[in-house]
Amino acid sequence: MTSGYGTAHETGSAGGPGKQGRDRAGDLGKQRPGQLGERPEQAREPRMRRVPAALAAAAALTIGAVGCANVPTSGRVVSGKAVERADQVDDPYVRIIPVPPKAGWAPDQVVSGFLAASGSFDDGQRVARSYLAKPGAWTPGPRPSVTVFKDRLQPVMVKQDAVQATVRVEGEQLGAIRADGQYVADPKKVAVTFDLAKNPQAGWRIAGLSGDAGARLLLTKSDVERAFRTVDLYFFGPDRGALVPNGIFLPLVDRQSLPAQLVQALLGGPTSWLRDAVRSEFPAGTKLRGVTVDNEIATVELSREAASGDLRRMSAQLSWTLRQLSEIRYWKLRIDGENYTPEGMGETQPVSRSWEEYAPDGPREHRGGEAYAMGLAGDLSRLAADKPQPVMTNDAGRLSRPAVSPDRREAAGLSRKGDQVLVTDLAGDQRLRPLLTGRGKQSRFTAPAFDRHGRLWTVESSADKSWLWVRERGGPPVQVKVWGLSGRQVLAFQVARDGVRAAVIVRIEGMNQVQLGRVIRAPDGALDVGSFLPVSSELPDARDLSWRDYGSLAVLGRKELDETVLPYLMPVGGGAISPLGGGVLNSARTIAAAPGAPVLIGTRTSEGLRVCRQRNPSEQFSEWTCSIPATDPTYPN
Numbered sequence: 329m330t331s332g333y334g335t336a337h338e339t340g341s342a343g344g345p346g347k348q349g350r351d352r353a354g355d356l357g358k359q360r361p362g363q364l365g366e367r368p369e370q371a372r373e374p375r376m377r378r379v380p381a382a383l384a385a386a387a388a389l390t391i392g393a394v395g396c397a398n399v400p401t402s403g404r405v406v407s408g409k410a411v412e413r414a415d416q417v418d419d420p421y422v423r424i425i426p427v428p429p430k431a432g433w434a435p436d437q438v439v440s441g442f443l444a445a446s447g448s449f450d451d452g453q454r455v456a457r458s459y460l461a462k463p464g465a466w467t468p469g470p471r472p473s474v475t476v477f478k479d480r481l482q483p484v485m486v487k488q489d490a491v492q493a494t495v496r497v498e499g500e501q502l503g504a505i506r507a508d509g510q511y512v513a514d515p516k517k518v519a520v521t522f523d524l525a526k527n528p529q530a531g532w533r534i535a536g537l538s539g540d541a542g543a544r545l546l547l548t549k550s551d552v553e554r555a556f557r558t559v560d561l562y563f564f565g566p567d568r569g570a571l572v573p574n575g576i577f578l579p580l581v582d583r584q585s586l587p588a589q590l591v592q593a594l595l596g597g598p599t600s601w602l603r604d605a606v607r608s609e610f611p612a613g614t615k616l617r618g619v620t621v622d623n624e625i626a627t628v629e630l631s632r633e634a635a636s637g638d639l640r641r642m643s644a645q646l647s648w649t650l651r652q653l654s655e656i657r658y659w660k661l662r663i664d665g666e667n668y669t670p671e672g673m674g675e676t677q678p679v680s681r682s683w684e685e686y687a688p689d690g691p692r693e694h695r696g697g698e699a700y701a702m703g704l705a706g707d708l709s710r711l712a713a714d715k716p717q718p719v720m721t722n723d724a725g726r727l728s729r730p731a732v733s734p735d736r737r738e739a740a741g742l743s744r745k746g747d748q749v750l751v752t753d754l755a756g757d758q759r760l761r762p763l764l765t766g767r768g769k770q771s772r773f774t775a776p777a778f779d780r781h782g783r784l785w786t787v788e789s790s791a792d793k794s795w796l797w798v799r800e801r802g803g804p805p806v807q808v809k810v811w812g813l814s815g816r817q818v819l820a821f822q823v824a825r826d827g828v829r830a831a832v833i834v835r836i837e838g839m840n841q842v843q844l845g846r847v848i849r850a851p852d853g854a855l856d857v858g859s860f861l862p863v864s865s866e867l868p869d870a871r872d873l874s875w876r877d878y879g880s881l882a883v884l885g886r887k888e889l890d891e892t893v894l895p896y897l898m899p900v901g902g903g904a905i906s907p908l909g910g911g912v913l914n915s916a917r918t919i920a921a922a923p924g925a926p927v928l929i930g931t932r933t934s935e936g937l938r939v940c941r942q943r944n945p946s947e948q949f950s951e952w953t954c955s956i957p958a959t960d961p962t963y964p965n
Contacts, residue, residue: 424448424554426455431531435493435524436483438532443481443497447551449581461525461533466542472579474505474545475518476552486521493524493532502549505556509576510599513862520546555580558901560879561594562648563606564641564686565828566849570780571648571686572606572826573878574598575901587626587653588619594649601859605828605846609641610634617662624657625676626650632664640670644683651679688826688878689923690780699920699928700732700739701939701958708739708752709958711928711939716958720752723760727752729775729918732964733782738801740776740784749773749786749797749805764788764797764805775872775918778965779823787818787832794818796857812845812858820873823847825923825965830857831873831881831900839868842883844900864898866905873898874921874963882908882921884929895919895929897948909942911951916940920961928961 426445429438442459446468453468460466477499486494497520503513521538536542547555557580560573576599578589595614598606610630614637617629628646643661650656658676661668669675673682685691701716703709706725709716720739727741727750740751740763749764766772766788776786784799794816796808817835824830830845845860867885871893876882881898883905893916895908908927918930926945931938933954939961940954 424551426450428455428458429531429533431529433531434485435488435495435522435532436485438524438534439483439495439497439522442534443483443546446545447547447555449555449579459534461527461535465534465536468543468545469507470579470581471507471509472505472545473507473543474547474552474577475541476502476504476511477518477546477548478502480548480550481546483522491526493526495522495524496520497522497546505552505577506600508596508599509578509593510601511577512601513865552577557586559590559593559652560649561590561598562645562688563598563602563608564645565606565826567781567827568607568609568641569686570690570826571644571683571688572602572828573688574602574606587621587650587656588616590649590653591619591628591646592616594645601861602828602846604856605848609638609645611637621656624655626653626656626659627662628659629662630664634663635668639668640683641686643670643673643677644686647677647679647682648686688824690825692924697922697925697964699922699925699961699963700730701928701930701956701961702728702730704937704957704959708741711956711958711961714941714956716956720754720758722758723752726750726760729960730962731776731778731784732962733778733784733801734780734964735782736964738778738782740778742773742775746772749776751784763799774818774821777822779827780825780965781827783823785821785823787813787821789817789819791817796821798855808855808857810854810856810858812860819871822873822875823965824875824878826878829900831863831875832860833870833873834860840870840885841865842867842870842873842881842885842898863900864905867896867898869893872917872919874919874927875965876921876927877923882919882927884916884919895927906948908948909952910949913940913952913954918960920963922963925963928963930959930961 424447426448427441429441433441438459442456445456445459446453448455479499481497481499483495483497486496499518501514501516501518503511505511520541522534523536524532525535526532556577558575559578560575562571562573565572576593578593580586581589595610595616597603597608611633613633615631617631620627634642646659650659656679658678660676667675699711701709701711703716703718707718708720708727708730709718726743728744730739730741732739737755738751739754740749742748743750747766748762750760751763752758752760764773768790770790771788774787776784778784782801786797788795788797792815794813796811797805798808799805813832813834818832819835819840820833822831828847830847832843832845833840834843842863843860844863845858848856866887867883868888870883870885872884874882876897879900881900883896883898884893885896886893894913895916896905897908898905913929913931915932916929917932920928926941929940931940931954937959938954939956939958940952942950943953944950
């Protein structure tokens with residue numbers, strides 16, 4: 329395909345890793361479902377995109393084979409979706425081949441060309457720097473801060489004389505990528521001024537940018553999707569029992585360096601958002617000597633400082649991080665020139681299915697499993713073979729919105745009005761006991777939830793205040809003193825299975841928004857639960873949520889123009905949400921999910937209360953069947 333502005337070449341791969349037909353940019357796998365707002369069946373093949381005029385004037389496009397990051401319209405990046413080998417970050421992409429400035433270009437054309445070229449990291453952004461009058465006019469680093477705009481910026485001439493000019497660009501900012509790779513939503517109008525000077529031989533060049541723009545990239549959402557990868561770095565929670573994914577945007581310098589970039593980012597530690605909630609097992613001062621990949625085996629070379637670290641846990645962090653690259657199936661570790669092998673492991677370790685004992689969702693044998701719900705007679709019941717089997721018959725009819733502890737020994741729930749939290753010992757007398765009572769007539773509790781350690785969590789809310797409560801097994805409920813949503817009404821609260829991240833539905837300016845926060849536990853046990861940021865703005869009327877796996881939430885909600893509440897999968901990384909199931913759901917009320925288990929929805933049908941599940945749970949768009957006479961489904965965490 330050709331045009332007057334440049335050429336777009338469609339490229340592909342003719343073989344697997346290391347084969348002769350492989351594109352030199354890297355044959356990096358298939359595109360992830362849900363990118364760029366597409367349904368999964370629409371996102372399987374690379375597509376040629378229309379080139380905006382400002383971009384076409386400054387760049388040719390090549391469809392290569394590298395993965396797209398996914399910029400949310402609101403929210404932040406935390407992690408990828410869990411699959412068999414974790415998300416592949418090496419998917420098809422549209423590569424920018426930037427064009428240097430031309431001597432006859434006007435100042436606004438030079439600014440357009442510079443903005444387009446700055447989205448390419450080839451040769452240290454050599455082409456973008458050729459637009460500068462002097463090297464110090466623009467100084468982003470190798471891990472640059474980025475202002476992310478919704479659409480292409482259109483330069484406007486402010487003033488011009490024979491040797492100087494001023495050009496202004498204005499746009500709708502979606503958010504920013506920090507230097508550590510953390511994306512933070514910050515929608516607002518932004519304006520940047522460019523000062524240009526005219527060189528008698530070369531023409532107009534950029535002499536400076538206003539504010540801090542001279543140290544940042546100014547990219548559109550589409551630019552970021554081409555030039556960055558969304559990757560997960562894995563760190564340990566405070567108890568060192570499970571890995572916690574920390575999602576970042578990583579600029580793609582070139583395909584061959586991506587494995588080293590991943591490991592280098594891992595050694596750099598977690599983002600500022602998660603730093604105080606997790607720990608890395610790599611000793612301070614550990615440096616990367618190099619990463620080589622040969623015949624699907626990656627060799628990671630670290631400096632001698634790594635020799636004093638916990639070899640097993642360092643290996644777990646590396647294995648889970650490297651499994652995102654499809655060309656790496658095995659890896660081995662060298663420290664200061666010597667091979668290091670964890671006890672019980674071979675010198676060459678598989679990246680898939682290794683270190684499952686540290687999986688963010690817990691060991692496989694503890695995931696999913698039996699579900700529970702409230703039977704129509706008001707009994708807490710196990711959903712065995714899709715039929716409610718009562719496990720607690722005392723105090724029937726008093727409990728709603730149940731939660732069951734991971735060891736199945738305890739259950740909790742709400743009173744019918746939601747103004748009390750009730751608990752019961754399933755292994756004992758099964759009598760319901762009040763645990764918490766609301767502090768006023770308007771006070772209500774979120775559905776209680778257990779974490780993997782058996783702690784019980786709930787939020788007490790009024791119209792403009794909230795209080796977070798946590799109870800250790802056998803102890804009294806304690807109000808969390810450092811609670812980031814104390815001035816908001818909270819409608820749902822769920823702690824991830826890693827115990828470090830928490831998802832909420834919070835009422836903000838008349839909308840019910842899904843947000844994500846982190847849990848910091850001090851050595852004395854004191855909790856700090858805060859830093860909540862929006863995950864997505866696509867569901868302004870979210871109703872209920874549950875963790876599907878460590879990278880996604882199952883959410884009930886209503887989009888802005890919809891009349892019906894429907895179930896969606898929402899990546900906590902901020903990617904596009906996608907619908908769950910097919911067919912008609914009547915009055916969806918509550919939702920429950922677990923890794924590897926079917927999503928369950930409590931509904932009210934013409935036949936009464938029913939729990940719905942998909943006919944084929946392994947297919948995202950499989951139809952719902954609503955034949956279970958029960959309500960308020962739940963999975964033990």
